[in-house]
Amino acid sequence: MALDKVIDGDGHVVEKEHVLLDYFDPPYRGNTRLLDSAFYPTLDGWHRQASSIADGTKGRQSQPDDVRSWLSMMDRSGIEHAVIYPSRGLGVGFLRDPEWAVAVCRAYNNFLAENYTKVSPRVHGMALLPMQDIDEAVNELNRCVTQLKMQGGVIAPVGLPFPAGHPNYHPVYAEAERLNCVIGIHGAPATGLGVDHLSKLIQARVLTHPFAQMVHFTSIVLEGVLEKYPKLRLLSLEAGACWMAFLLDRLDWEWEKRGSRQAPLLKTLPSEYLKRGQVFINCDVKERIIPAVISLMGEECLFYASDYPHERDQEQTISYLRSREDLSETAKDRILYHNAKKCYHII
Helix, strand or coil, X not given: CCCCCEEEEEEECCCCHHHHHHHCCCCCCCCHHHHHCCCCCCCCCCCHHHHHHHHCCCCXXXXXXXXXXXXXXXXXXXXXXXXXXXXXXXXXXXCCCHHHHHHHHHHHHHHHHHHHHCCCCCEEEEEECCCCCHHHHHHHHHHXXXXXXXXXXXXXXXXXXXXXXXXXXXXXXXXXXXXXXXXXXXXXXXXXXXXXXXXXXXXXXXXXXXXXHHHHHHHHHHCCHXXXXXXXXXXXXXXXXXXXXXXXXXXXXXXXXXXXXXXCCCCCCHHHHHHCCCXXXXXXXXXXXXXXXXXXXCCXXXXXXXXXXCCCCHHHHHHHHHHCCCCXXXXXHHHHHHHHHHHHCCC
């Protein structure tokens, strides 16, 4: 019999700068001079609210965004637990001042804990990590997991000087493995991914998220992150599952030709690292490729994500997945509940 329970593996807050102001450490706390400039750079130069207004659709600001709204949506949709990520904070990779990156990440994490994760045991947080200062990123991951009881940390790698597998970032992965927590790789910006020249937001959105995941997971695998940290758990967020089927073959093809010299840490095919249970991928419920990804990687790698409040109609998307005839009931249960419970260690 199919489960009725659901875990939402990737929803969002829409953090507002005037609200974050009181969650900074000194000397920034409460200083309204900070409001003269944006805390985070724009994700990609596109003003999404302007696009929504021009299109005649409701933008994200039309959705209430607080823990009560979250719990109400979860109750309506049958969601037992949800894991929360930033929105504007996904542009943190573009910050060039390490001190400010640390300050704004800590402020966001303090805000998330006080207003969401401490309010309800059903709502879980992922710490925003300031990868511009690796020592501070390690410290912040530790603080948020051990003191603020978050499930792990999120890296917003687009904009950073190196892709996510670069050795400079390995101390964060080592700490996550030590803490037995998860690290999410979450895209959003388009800048620097080769789609900057596209003239409409719709065109950039087709490619932005999967391109970012392919870039960063190629780096993660071939730099030996999964070999060095065999107990590390990683998440791919908001790109669907379509890109993974493509990447598996491309990684193996290149490794067989050049791997001994250019990816010397690997001891087996790159695809084997992605299949062995360390990497979890959110899937979009209407993706026709889901059965193919399951045939390549198994049923235990995919999970459901609502993207609330950016997307609506969670009840419909959950019902749609449950109605699919090309997926087994076991696969549906894993996608909607068991896999997210496992990767986030939700008790």
